[in-house]
Amino acid sequence: MKNLLLLLTALPISVFSIDHSKLDFGRPLRIDDAHPLALGEMALKFGVSSVRSHSSPKHEFETSYLYGFAPAMHVEVGLGSGIESNKSEADGHVSLFIGLTRETPSTFAAAVRFDARFEDANTSLLARGILGGRMGDYGKWHFNGDIVAQLDPSFWKRSFSLAAAIGYSSPIGMPRDFTQTIVAAINLNQSLVKAEGWTSSFAIGLRKQIGIREVMDIGLETDFLASKGAPRNALKVVLGYSKSF
Amino acid sequence: MTLAIALLALQFPAWMTSPRPMEVFRLRAPHNDAVYNIPRLARDLNAVDVGHATAYEALVTGRQSILETKIWQRIVRTLENPPSFKPDESAISPRFAKLYGELERVFDWAHILHAQTIDVLASNLSDAQKEAEIERLWNYYRTRAPYAITGLPMNMEFLDSQPYSGHFRIKYPKVNALFWGYHWLQGAMYDMLYRVPSDMWELSYDVVRDQYFQRELWDTERDFMPMFAEQSPRFAARFPQLANAFDNLHMLHDMVNDILADESLDRNAKHQEIRKAIWMVLDSTHADCKSGRGEEKSLHDHRHMNGMPGIGMMVGSTPELMYMPRMGWMGMEDCHHCSMYMPDEELRWRRATVSVDGWTMEVRCPLCARDMAAQYPGRAILRLPTEDPNRLLVLVGDEMGNYTTTMKEAVFLEVEGEHPECNRWSHAFTSIQAFRQYVRENPQYKDAKPYTLEEWAALSGKKPATYRKIEGPVENPYKHWHKRGGR
Numbered sequence: 001m002k003n004l005l006l007l008l009t010a011l012p013i014s015v016f017s018i019d020h021s022k023l024d025f026g027r028p029l030r031i032d033d034a035h036p037l038a039l040g041e042m043a044l045k046f047g048v049s050s051v052r053s054h055s056s057p058k059h060e061f062e063t064s065y066l067y068g069f070a071p072a073m074h075v076e077v078g079l080g081s082g083i084e085s086n087k088s089e090a091d092g093h094v095s096l097f098i099g100l101t102r103e104t105p106s107t108f109a110a111a112v113r114f115d116a117r118f119e120d121a122n123t124s125l126l127a128r129g130i131l132g133g134r135m136g137d138y139g140k141w142h143f144n145g146d147i148v149a150q151l152d153p154s155f156w157k158r159s160f161s162l163a164a165a166i167g168y169s170s171p172i173g174m175p176r177d178f179t180q181t182i183v184a185a186i187n188l189n190q191s192l193v194k195a196e197g198w199t200s201s202f203a204i205g206l207r208k209q210i211g212i213r214e215v216m217d218i219g220l221e222t223d224f225l226a227s228k229g230a231p232r233n234a235l236k237v238v239l240g241y242s243k244s245f
Numbered sequence: 246m247t248l249a250i251a252l253l254a255l256q257f258p259a260w261m262t263s264p265r266p267m268e269v270f271r272l273r274a275p276h277n278d279a280v281y282n283i284p285r286l287a288r289d290l291n292a293v294d295v296g297h298a299t300a301y302e303a304l305v306t307g308r309q310s311i312l313e314t315k316i317w318q319r320i321v322r323t324l325e326n327p328p329s330f331k332p333d334e335s336a337i338s339p340r341f342a343k344l345y346g347e348l349e350r351v352f353d354w355a356h357i358l359h360a361q362t363i364d365v366l367a368s369n370l371s372d373a374q375k376e377a378e379i380e381r382l383w384n385y386y387r388t389r390a391p392y393a394i395t396g397l398p399m400n401m402e403f404l405d406s407q408p409y410s411g412h413f414r415i416k417y418p419k420v421n422a423l424f425w426g427y428h429w430l431q432g433a434m435y436d437m438l439y440r441v442p443s444d445m446w447e448l449s450y451d452v453v454r455d456q457y458f459q460r461e462l463w464d465t466e467r468d469f470m471p472m473f474a475e476q477s478p479r480f481a482a483r484f485p486q487l488a489n490a491f492d493n494l495h496m497l498h499d500m501v502n503d504i505l506a507d508e509s510l511d512r513n514a515k516h517q518e519i520r521k522a523i524w525m526v527l528d529s530t531h532a533d534c535k536s537g538r539g540e541e542k543s544l545h546d547h548r549h550m551n552g553m554p555g556i557g558m559m560v561g562s563t564p565e566l567m568y569m570p571r572m573g574w575m576g577m578e579d580c581h582h583c584s585m586y587m588p589d590e591e592l593r594w595r596r597a598t599v600s601v602d603g604w605t606m607e608v609r610c611p612l613c614a615r616d617m618a619a620q621y622p623g624r625a626i627l628r629l630p631t632e633d634p635n636r637l638l639v640l641v642g643d644e645m646g647n648y649t650t651t652m653k654e655a656v657f658l659e660v661e662g663e664h665p666e667c668n669r670w671s672h673a674f675t676s677i678q679a680f681r682q683y684v685r686e687n688p689q690y691k692d693a694k695p696y697t698l699e700e701w702a703a704l705s706g707k708k709p710a711t712y713r714k715i716e717g718p719v720e721n722p723y724k725h726w727h728k729r730g731g732r
Binding site: 019020021022035036037038039040041042068071072099100101102103104105106107134137138140171174175176177178179181209211212245 | 266328
């Protein structure tokens with residue numbers, strides 16, 4: 001962890017759309033903003049997380065690269081690794097993010113995201129609908145709806161599972177401080193295991209601008225409800241860094 | 246009127262009415278964010294972004310009644326305690342961004358150009374590399390997004406003669422002064438940096454910042470928005486397309502302010518007028534037009550002042566004559582101190598400039614610069630050409646006329662004669678060797694003494710016999726400009 005922080009702080013400072021007020025999935029919460037990267041923009045994201053569950057703790061590291069390759073569209077390539085009970089695993093994903101509308105008096109901000117995810121021997125495809133809009137003076141509401149398809153599911157796994165998240169974000173400290181946004185979300189995830197039900201979690205986080213276009217994030221997430229024996233994490237702590245250039 | 250707007254809407258480019266996101270990233274370059282080499286300037290510019298966004302949000306959220314009081318105080322607090330990082334304006338003005346997303350695009354894209362050109366000037370590139378890079382930025386700005394603002398000179402009298410013109414500055418003079426103060430700073434910073442040695446940036450910004458905070462932000466008596474070429478004539482002459490684009494951007498700010506402050510317009514009418522105002526200054530609207538041409542006082546009046554392609558026609562101006570707030574009537578081709586013609590074209594670099602009291606004027610020689618500065622209160626910056634076209638001597642003055650420079654070896658020639666020859670007998674040199682070389686080549690000055698900076702600064706020339714005060718058709722064309730219904 002210390003080494004990672006050293007690595008992150010050693011990165012050169014410079015960098016746009018990676019902004020504390022714009023949410024990115026995983027940074028720190030599992031919710032996306034309907035905001036694509038600008039055309040030509042690139043970004044790097046790093047994150048570490050630690051999960052305390054009723055079984056053994058799990059530690060994860062993830063990194064991803066994003067590129068705005070066309071108007072209102074960006075791709076993301078990500079790699080991750082995790083350690084749990086001395087067993088390590090790796091995963092990766094490739095995403096296409098398409099911004100559909102910005103928020104106007106007659107439209108919500110809307111986007112869609114498609115992921116191909118690779119975890120050990122399993123491959124899954126995700127389609128996410130993303131909506132957002134203004135709420136109150138400076139706040140924003142967010143909604144994500146997911147459908148995940150397992151390409152080669154075991155007999156005890158679902159072929160399709162669902163997830164949803166609702167969230168709220170708001171800059172804090174204005175009009176004196178323009179560098180931080182607080183975000184809260186409730187996630188609802190259907191277990192991949194057919195015999196299990198749904199897990200509900202609550203998460204809260206902070207995105208803080210620490211450089212010219214650099215954002216540090218920290219988040220806490222806890223599962224507060226699980227049905228039909230679905231797995232339930234006591235606490236997940238997330239720390240991350242994003243930079244656009 | 247409604248029919249006219251509806252018909253005009255048919256001409257709006259498709260992007261303007263599309264809700265599709267289409268932001269374009271800035272040109273990726275090593276000089277990006279180099280403005281932080283001058284930390285106070287970088288932070289003051291960050292505060293300008295907050296000031297713009299805060300005022301706009303108040304205007305669209307029904308808080309006009311406190312715009313001149315609580316909102317003004319809030320903005321001033323930020324100006325005095327500027328943020329370290331460039332803020333996300335859409336987070337400060339979310340309602341404004343939602344209502345007028347197309348305007349936000351135009352503003353953001355032009356502000357990126359503003360920021361990147363300053364980054365270039367504040368970088369450690371050579372002067373030649375900076376000029377090439379600024380050309381590349383302009384090309385990128387014009388070609389990468391459909392919402393670029395034209396670099397042609399526009400007739401400001403025409404643009405400021407719309408039915409809504411003047412509402413904001415009359416109703417909200419204090420906040421309008423802030424806007425014009427921001428635009429003053431954004432103009433002044435170019436000549437502060439352009440071809441100026443890096444070790445003079447901070448010293449120069451001391452003077453510019455004092456002027457900004459002591460007068461420009463609070464001046465509710467200013468006749469018209471600050472024009473780029475009034476603050477940075479050297480940069481405006483070299484890059485007229487940028488000077489014009491920034492003036493057109495700042496005029497778009499004024500037009501939007503006036504539209505939002507015009508209570509006779511309902512929300513739909515305001516939106517249409519804002520789209521129309523954007524359309525009026527877009528590069529695409531003027532695709533077939535040429536600088537220096539156009540029908541007088543029309544949308545396509547692209548004439549400019551003689552001797553200054555980086556400024557369009559102003560209220561009451563002709564190509565020979567314009568009224569400059571605080572200075573009066575003037576031309577752009579002659580020295581503002583001795584009225585003699587100034588070198589042009591390839592020799593334009595031989596012009597000196599003097600910045601004092603919030604304006605920057607081009608003059609013909611160091612004596613003209615020094616003596617002109619002495620006529621006005623406050624600290625001055627003199628930018629004097631030397632024998633080397635690539636080395637500008639920059640002098641920063643105090644209230645008493647004492648000057649400082651980092652070019653310690655600089656010496657001066659001053660053998661006062663008649664002003665038609667002042668650019669021969671008044672000179673700045675980078676060294677005593679250069680002075681001697683000049684004297685060898687010009688034996689009429691063989692007995693001349695090489696003055697040190699201290700000695701030269703203590704001199705004072707006679708009032709030039711060649712000086713003639715320029716009279717305009719009226720004392721001040723801006724007097725009662727909107728109050729009398731100039732439109």
